[in-house]
Amino acid sequence: MTTFDEILPKLAAIFQRHPDVASIAPILVNRDLNGRVRLIMDEKWETNPAARAELDAIAREARDALGPHAHSAEQMLMFEPNIEGSITEESAFPLEDCAGINVVDRLAMEGDWAKITPPLTTAQRIVFFSIKGGVGRSTALAATAWVLAERGERVLVLDMDLESPGLSSSLLPQDRRPAYGIADWLVEDLVDNSELVFADMVATSELSRNGDILVVPAHGKDPGEYLSKLGRVWMSKAGRNGQRESWPERLRRLLDRVEERWRPSVVLIDSRAGIDEAASACLTGLGASTILLFAIDGDQTWTGYRMLFRHWRKAGRVREIRERLQIVGAMIPETGADKYFEELRERAWDAFADELYDEIPAGAILSEGDSWSFDQSDESAPHYPWAVRWHRGFAALQSLHGKLSVIGRDEINAVFGPLIEGVMASVEIDRDAV
Ligand SMILES: Nc1ncnc2c1ncn2[C@@H]1O[C@H](COP(=O)(O)OP(=O)(O)OP(=O)(O)O)[C@@H](O)[C@H]1O
Ligand SMILES: [Mg+2]
Numbered sequence: 001m002t003t004f005d006e007i008l009p010k011l012a013a014i015f016q017r018h019p020d021v022a023s024i025a026p027i028l029v030n031r032d033l034n035g036r037v038r039l040i041m042d043e044k045w046e047t048n049p050a051a052r053a054e055l056d057a058i059a060r061e062a063r064d065a066l067g068p069h070a071h072s073a074e075q076m077l078m079f080e081p082n083i084e085g086s087i088t089e090e091s092a093f094p095l096e097d098c099a100g101i102n103v104v105d106r107l108a109m110e111g112d113w114a115k116i117t118p119p120l121t122t123a124q125r126i127v128f129f130s131i132k133g134g135v136g137r138s139t140a141l142a143a144t145a146w147v148l149a150e151r152g153e154r155v156l157v158l159d160m161d162l163e164s165p166g167l168s169s170s171l172l173p174q175d176r177r178p179a180y181g182i183a184d185w186l187v188e189d190l191v192d193n194s195e196l197v198f199a200d201m202v203a204t205s206e207l208s209r210n211g212d213i214l215v216v217p218a219h220g221k222d223p224g225e226y227l228s229k230l231g232r233v234w235m236s237k238a239g240r241n242g243q244r245e246s247w248p249e250r251l252r253r254l255l256d257r258v259e260e261r262w263r264p265s266v267v268l269i270d271s272r273a274g275i276d277e278a279a280s281a282c283l284t285g286l287g288a289s290t291i292l293l294f295a296i297d298g299d300q301t302w303t304g305y306r307m308l309f310r311h312w313r314k315a316g317r318v319r320e321i322r323e324r325l326q327i328v329g330a331m332i333p334e335t336g337a338d339k340y341f342e343e344l345r346e347r348a349w350d351a352f353a354d355e356l357y358d359e360i361p362a363g364a365i366l367s368e369g370d371s372w373s374f375d376q377s378d379e380s381a382p383h384y385p386w387a388v389r390w391h392r393g394f395a396a397l398q399s400l401h402g403k404l405s406v407i408g409r410d411e412i413n414a415v416f417g418p419l420i421e422g423v424m425a426s427v428e429i430d431r432d433a434v
Pocket of ligand 1: 396
């Protein structure tokens, strides 16, 4: 019996046994929502006897090999007029070692990890993500926002952790919260009523003396029927021109509008943790320039990141995203910090080298730009963790807002220094490039 993971390798083996299929290419392997496969070709081959014989043989072999993961004999082959159009679909990716054969994977979720929006040139969007929750991501984001604002930046902060919101309460006292939040906008947008909430979904934190911290919370001062709204935020929307707009696209539209209205110099986005649909929209759908991957050392962290990196590699998307990634070493313990950091760096390097860095053949002499790869000890490498230290002053904080208003710059630097320096450098470098 064939399981899901064997579908593509078995299909690749079949196509390789039929080299003549190259003349029929392009062929699309369509893997539907249930994980059943069919093959789609240009309609001109339907009546071509030689091509038909080849395709029928492939279809028979595929049905035998894939069992329940193949469509029935009548539905296995499909002939379509505009095959080239389907191949340029964003989610299509090449079947490994089979020239001219592409896979289109239909997923039940819309946040597609392999659909990667290029980085924006207008605003610097920085996403804070982690595989595991509770690693100090939101706290680090708030501290970064505060330091950037102290340096005169106009920082926009978005709480995209809609299922477990908390960032805004750490930056805003109750009486400064706006009436609405991201969930309200996404729900009102479904009935073309988002303008009503747009005017009152951003609040300024009074923490910043030099610059600004603008906060867009997940929900407003009174969350209202939050669960009922949350059950609808992920909906796609039928646009006026009949085109469907996916919810990650709606989210992007919201962010574009907020930026247009509030003109921030930097945008910090608190993503949901884990390989989750909402997280995928933040990482791959918002055109972020920097994606911070918070990591505490442990199997769960590295298994998770490896799954994600491998998905990008298999889907042929690595080059579109890898240069925006950066590991952050979260909550580096007080005791044994050096050893812990070294192990974290080693495991990060293993994952990057296996999945994201270019392989450099032994003995090869390369000039700059030939390949994208880093030594394990290269401090400028994306696998080299920007350290955030565990600090008792931040453990089990009730109100970060209260903490930030009394804390000194030195203490913040001692805990978050390398992260904040890294973010500032990436903002400045990118700004020069624009
Ligand atoms: N550097 C730190 N040192 C010690 N404790 C910390 C540090 N950063 C955060 N904490 C504490 O750890 C807990 C989790 O922090 P935080 O909410 O920032 O994590 P998170 O990764 O955003 O979690 P979630 O996944 O739930 O959103 C909080 O109690 C916080 O006060
Ligand atoms: Mg959080």
